[in-house]
Amino acid sequence: MTIEYKYEHFLVRAIGLEGVEAKRYVAQVVGMLRALDSLRTGRAVQTFIRAASQWTRVQPYDGRGGPCNAWGGGNNDGGSIFFTPLTFAKAPCASSGAAGNTPMEILMHELVHVVRVISGNWLKGSVTKGDEELIAVMITNILSSELNRCLRGGYGSFPCVNSPIGEYQTSYYKAYLPLIETVHKQNQSLARVLARIDVPFNPIRMYYQRTQPGVW
Numbered sequence: 412m413t414i415e416y417k418y419e420h421f422l423v424r425a426i427g428l429e430g431v432e433a434k435r436y437v438a439q440v441v442g443m444l445r446a447l448d449s450l451r452t453g454r455a456v457q458t459f460i461r462a463a464s465q466w467t468r469v470q471p472y473d474g475r476g477g478p479c480n481a482w483g484g485g486n487n488d489g490g491s492i493f494f495t496p497l498t499f500a501k502a503p504c505a506s507s508g509a510a511g512n513t514p515m516e517i518l519m520h521e522l523v524h525v526v527r528v529i530s531g532n533w534l535k536g537s538v539t540k541g542d543e544e545l546i547a548v549m550i551t552n553i554l555s556s557e558l559n560r561c562l563r564g565g566y567g568s569f570p571c572v573n574s575p576i577g578e579y580q581t582s583y584y585k586a587y588l589p590l591i592e593t594v595h596k597q598n599q600s601l602a603r604v605l606a607r608i609d610v611p612f613n614p615i616r617m618y619y620q621r622t623q624p625g626v627w
């Protein structure tokens with residue numbers, strides 16, 4: 412029998428694990444979801460998921476994308492995440508950089524994918540798979556900034572951004588304005604909450620400050 416636990420709109424299932432390992436998995440993941448909920452960026456994303464009528468299922472990472480990975484997405488039935496907290500700590504890619512690859516940041520990245528899917532915006536319009544990854548990296552970087560962690564410079568590896576954060580944000584804003592606008596247009600309820608988070612790196616806040624004074 413699969414050990415599982417319902418936590419708000421999440422169904423955490425220890426598929427493929429037995430006994431103590433299964434209980435530990437469920438406890439770790441639920442603990443991480445609760446911890447993320449105590450951070451402003453994590454709470455914004457989870458509030459959106461809570462408001463959805465569907466479940467988001469979380470189960471151990473199945474290795475489909477190589478040893479160093481996790482999956483997040485879903486379908487018409489709801490959100491789906493394949494994630495094992497220590498995959499990254501054990502895998503070789505943990506040494507490829509220091510940004511964005513703590514278990515909390517990886518889970519956050521997958522939660523952003525879930526939001527995009529359950530809001531019906533995954534690959535919507537001209538949005539590409541690469542854009543979806545960049546959206547997840549951008550919102551996870553807001554969390555990393557909230558945690559005083561270094562920022563992830565892009566998708567595919569985990570090097571820290573080493574330019575001063577203000578400079579990086581200004582150049583990021585110029586380079587990725589269409590992507591920021593996409594988040595604002597397609598996930599407006601989430602974007603408005605994220606824009607209120609006053610942390611050193613928050614290009615969504617910058618967008619609202621520059622374009623929507625008084626509206627948020």
Ligand SMILES: [Zn+2]
Pocket residue numbers: 520524544547
């Ligand atoms: Zn991703």
